Structure formats: structure tokens, C-alpha cells
Amino acid sequence: MTTILSIPQGTRDFGPEVVRKRNYIISTIRKTFELYGFQPLETPAMENTSTLLGKYGDEGDKLIFKILNNGEDIFGHAQMAKNAHELGLLLCEKALKYDLTIPFARYVVMNKGKLIFPFKRYQIQPVWRGDKPQKGRYREFCQCDADIVGSNSLINEVELLKIYDTVLTELGIQGFQLKINNRKVLTGLAELVGRPDLMIDITIAIDKLDKIGEDGVRKELAERGLLPQEIDKVIAFIGISGSNDEKLQQLSALLAQSEAGQRGLEELRFVLNSGLSSFNTPPVLDLTLARGLNYYTGMIVEVKAPDSVKIGSIGGGGRYDDLTGLFGLPGTSGVGISFGVDRIYDVLEALQLFPAAAEQGTRVIFFHPGGARLAEVFGYLQAVRANGVPAELFPDDIKQDKQYKYAEKRGVPYIAYVEDPAADTVYVKHMQNKQRYTLTPQELASFEFA
């Protein structure tokens, strides 16, 4: 049998080294979420198909992985379908979750009687999307979200920005950018331009400034129905420069007539200037930041990786005033952020920021002594483990030079072995600097395999 084995396109096996590095990122994020009082939640991989459909736009719907119903009924059902779309609905009651936000909203609504609001939850789980796989884009990937629902306070916005700052600083990433904006300010822009009806079109166009440049944005705005003088106003708006304060001042004059715009500016002022928190990397007001998701209604945030690594966004989020309204619970405001673990992994790898400890597993391998001293060596092994040191005994009775090669290939820092006739003596050797320690069993038990 010579099958060519593979795993599904866009999915990955994570070997030991990669799992350890990923866990280093995830546990740094989790620790910070916990420190900020967020509580863990886990939802199933599968949701009812009806829970997910219609929440991510038509394109999103197509990317949801549906799960075939079990049982014989499916054959009969398949005959009734008139097209691929109907077929999916008839055959698949369940689907894999596409993000953590919709399942969270579903959870909040299902448990509204039991939850204590404001409810602060974090969730670190894989999600699945049928996107075309490409560099940095996978069909199974991990999301790390923190959200607060049931509180309108802007303190929440500050706390979430502070979490980004804390986590990324702790991971040693320098030069990242914490960009914020406010959807109400963008509403103000649409009013200023005189085209409140085209607010979404305007935000979609200016969001692309990075990629397509000013001329590109002008072209796109024209295609989306803006007149030349309207376009000029948009371009003038996104051209506003200076410090956060300078920008806020110019905006204040520009949006004087827009109620939404004024409220947006007030929110931005609180978040940027309340003095609630000191940042290692302070947030920067970026008027071109729009974020595609239309459920955002207040502050929006996006974290950009350091320019040197060309990885783009490593996180984002914002305030949404009515997410749970999708499931029949209107008027519950929320605000949340997300970390892109895969992208952060790539940043740490590119900048060589993973600490050696993140890759650490077994510290010492004991050689199989052969014959009579096995129980003695096993005792040493257990003593070392009792001291909290991950340790192994090579399980097979083969020549010591082969065992040495194994330890070398494994990259463990130390080996340990006994030699006849030295009873009650254990030799420990550092694999890199070749230093050898001659230890009594007592010394071994407390030896630091550093």
C-alpha cells in the first residue's frame, strides 16, 4: 500500500516546536485577559447552520463549512434540491463556526437570564473558513477575542486598547501601531460630504488608501457615485494630519454641524485624552481606518505589525451597539478586540522574538544502563521529575553512542548516565558546552538543569 497521504488544503499539523511557540503567544494573551478580569468561554465547533447563515454577507455564507447530516435521510433530501445552495441547506443542519463573535452573541442571548452584566468574556478557539488558501491565510485558524457586553462606558475601550499594548509589549514587539478611529466620525464625514446615504461606500473606499493610494480612492469614490466636489471633501478629510490633538481640533471645526460627528469626537477625546492609562505605544488616530464590518458603531481599532515585517494587521475590533439584536435581544451594547495568533506568530518568527524558554521541553535524557542498574536509574529519573524537571529515560537497551546521537538530534540540553563500577554516582553532561558533572543521587535530585 503506497497511499500518498495529505491533510486538507489550508489546514496544518503543528509539531512540538510550533505548538510550544503558539502556546507561548496564547498563554501571554490569556494571562492578560485574566488580569483584566475577562472570563473564559468556549462554544462548540459546530453551530446550527441557521445561526451562522446571513451574518457574514453573501460572500461569507459561501465560505461557511457545512456538516452533512448523519443518517439515511440525506439521500431523499438530495433529490429535492434545485441547486447547490438548496442542497447545502437540506443536507446540513450544522456548520463549523466562522468566527467567535456570532457564537458569543448567540451564547449571550441564550443565557441572558443567567449572565451578570456587564459580562466580560474571552474566547480562544479555532474557526473555519473556506477561503482560498494562500500565504498567511488558512482554512482553520485560531482566534483570540475579548468582549464586554452590557456596558456603554468608554472605560472599556481604554481597557481593551491597554490589553493590546500590554500583550504586544510583553511579547517584545516594538514598532507596532495601535490605530483607532470612530464610526460616528465617519458618519459625520458622510454628512459633511452631503452624502449620508453613501456612508458605507465612502468608508469602503477610504479603507483602501494604503493599498490603492489617493488616486485609487478618488477613482473608487467616483465609481461609487460621488461627485468631484464631494470627493474633494473626502480627500481633504483623510488628509488631515498632525498629532492626535491637532487632528481632533481640525475635526471639531470641520464636523461642527454633525451631531454624530461631534459625539464621535467626544468619544475619541475620552479614549485618547482621559489620562486613564499610560501606554508603551500610545494609540494613534487614523482617519482612514474604517474596518469592513458594518456592525461597528463607535470606536474601531486595528493593530498593524511593525513595518519591517510586511505582515499587515495583527488584530482589530471595535464597539457594536446591537450585535445581539440579530438573535432577538436588542439594545445590548458591546465592544471587543481580537488577536490574530497566526500573524503574531509570523511577526515573532521574523523578528526572532521567541524566547528560548518558549521552545523548552525535556531538559535531560537518561541513558538506558542495560541490565542490572535499570531500576536504580529509573529511581534517579523519578527524583529529577519530582523536582519539576521534564526528564526522559531512553527506553531501549542499545549502545550508548546511539543513545547519545538520539539525545543530540532531539536537542535536549543535558544527558545523564551511570558507569560501572561507580555505584551511587550519576554523570550529567551539558550537550553544548560539554561540561560534565559527577553527582551523588542527592545532588542529582536538586540539580538545576538550566
Added chain:
Amino acid sequence: MTTILSIPQGTRDFGPEVVRKRNYIISTIRKTFELYGFQPLETPAMENTSTLLGKYGDEGDKLIFKILNNGEDIFGHAQMAKNAHELGLLLCEKALKYDLTIPFARYVVMNKGKLIFPFKRYQIQPVWRGDKPQKGRYREFCQCDADIVGSNSLINEVELLKIYDTVLTELGIQGFQLKINNRKVLTGLAELVGRPDLMIDITIAIDKLDKIGEDGVRKELAERGLLPQEIDKVIAFIGISGSNDEKLQQLSALLAQSEAGQRGLEELRFVLNSGLSSFNTPPVLDLTLARGLNYYTGMIVEVKAPDSVKIGSIGGGGRYDDLTGLFGLPGTSGVGISFGVDRIYDVLEALQLFPAAAEQGTRVIFFHPGGARLAEVFGYLQAVRANGVPAELFPDDIKQDKQYKYAEKRGVPYIAYVEDPAADTVYVKHMQNKQRYTLTPQELASFEFA
């Protein structure tokens, strides 16, 4: 809109308290796996359908969740199917993993050139099965496996038994049973009975002794084609009693003519009597233990929960000589164990063994002071967090008695607040014993919220 929301049958949401308790179990297991030198592996939720089908028997195949292919092709494909089975194959290239063992075997074969053998890996991930949901049986559940492949040494068996002993002792479970047997001894039994052709039938029948009693086993053996005198021999065999040593002695005489039986006994003697390891709860030889999975070839093990909780098996495993042969890499022996996290959860819950620390989240909630002192309180909050204490600030400016009620409902151990006009003073109150501490900001920063 008044949708009745639900999640798929047999799946669960895990709220904060449950996630914390589950993580307590999982991190105890993970820590021990690491201490014993096992390395983490993660495989995708999805495997190619062809990787999974045919590995779990006909019944298993039916329980595999298949994932509908994306794209329009499915409609055309659906027309070609003649029955539900064909439909599933035509429409679903991918399926959710059913256990961790087959994906592990697939991984080992795919990476055989890169892996260093013996390869010791652990894997803690959810798996999915379309079983009929019932108490203690879910369609999505977590498996925790540790396996060693590429070593025939019985030291591995001893290490794995020791892991069970260590983890369950650390979790505080008393009165569990670590049952072992050896498939070669069961082969010996089939030879002794004179029906080596019915070895599987015999093992399936005796495995049920617990549930159906001796009469039931006799009946089942008869139905499976054994003659009365053959059945008597089986019953005599499983009736062998006494200490491990006494059982081994009787077996030694009984299986004197069976080469397989003798080898099985030798293996059992090493595992039970090598003196390699001391156990808190030593393994017990149970001749009725058979384990259904036919890929086992040597030692088999099953962990039974304490009788008082009536939960049954909380883990199991064994040696398999040719698992990777399924994927074209024959002759790679392995041995592994699995922990049933959901069952262990139920045991700890029933015996009230979860430590208070396992449920711990936020230690202190700061009250929103209203108005001018917000930045000051925010500073205190950050100082407490800098000391590693999970802490929150109530985000909304509402009456303090409402904030108090919130803290009460949340069950946090401490609250903290400021009072006018006492500048530079923070009050901390223990919610249960009502003790109040008057602290300077410096004292607060190092206060132990124990």
C-alpha cells in the same frame, strides 16, 4: 424576531466556571505529560475523508461527521449518487476527526523522515462522533492522549501507567482502579480453549462480565459458537483470583503450552514486578479486561473511576504493534494511553475535589468613583494588576449599592473603593467576612487578595 436559539444536539457551551475547572484537569495532565518527556502535537479538526474511513469499523464509519465540499459542483455530484453512503463520499472530501490516534498515525507516516524515534507525543484536542447523545456521551468531546512510537521497550508501559497514577493522585482521586491485562494472554486463552479462530469473539464476551454477569457471558459465548466444555474453560480462566503474583502463577501453569500466552505473561511480569516504579495505586491484573479495539497487541490498560461515583472508565490504552501499517509504514510499534476529560470532570464534581483555586478569576472589583477621581482609581487598578492580581473596574458610573450587588453576584472575594474626602486612601473589603482594610496606594499595590 423571536427565534428559539439552540446549539447542535450533543454539543455544549462551556461557561467561565466550567472552562476553568476543565483547564485545571487539562493542565494537570499536560504538566505530567511534559514531565515525562512527551511533546505536544496538534492536528487539524478536518482530515481527508479517505484518511478516516475504514479505520473504526462499519459502525464507526457511520458516526464520522463529513464536511460538505464548497462550491457549485456538489449539485452535479449529488445527482450521481445511488444511496446515502455514495452521496457522502461524492459530496464530502473532508471529515471531522473521530479520535486522536488515526490522525497521529497519519502524522507519523507523513513525517517519518523528519521525526526522531522513539517519538513521544501528547495531544489534547476535541474529537467529534455522531453518537446518539446521552448522559456522559457527547458529539464533541476532548481527548488527551500520550503515545510512544518506535520503541518496543516495556519501560514505556511502566511510564504510561505511572502517568495515570501521578495525574489521578494529583487530582485527589482516591479509590480508582488501574486495571491491566495483555492481549497475548488472551490469545493464549483462545489457544487453551482450542478456538484460536474465535479469539476476538471470546474477548468481546468476557469484556462484558461486569455488565452481564457470568451467565450472560456463558450465553454470549454459546451464541458466538463455543461448545459447553470450551465455555467452561473460559469461565475458569476469568475466575482466576488472588494477588497479581498468584494470578500470574496460575496462568503460567495454565498457558504453559501457548507461546503467545507465555510471552504475554513475561510482559505482565515486567510491568508488574520490575520494581521500576512505586505506585500510589498499583496496577491490578484483570483477566476480563479485553478492550474492544482490535489494533491492540500487547499490554492493555483501563482506569476505572472509584466505585462510589458509578462513572465507569475514565481512561484506557494499550500497545499496538502496527498502527502506522494502515498508512503504509509497517513495523512501527507503539503504546499509548488516553484520559477522558469529561468523565474525570464528573468524578471531581461528584467527589467535590475541585480546589477553590481552580475556579478563581477576578480577585477584586474596584467601584467606579464617579467624576473627578476616575483617573486616580484607574491608577490603583493598574498597580494591582502589575502585582499579578486579576482585577476589574466597574465601567459604568452608577450608584455604589448597585455596584456592590454586581460584585456580590459575580462572587469576587474583594471589592475596593475610594470615599470623599479621604484622598490617597483606598478601602478594600472582603466580601465574605466583611473585614475592611484602609490602605495607602503603596499598601494596596502589594496587598495580597488571598
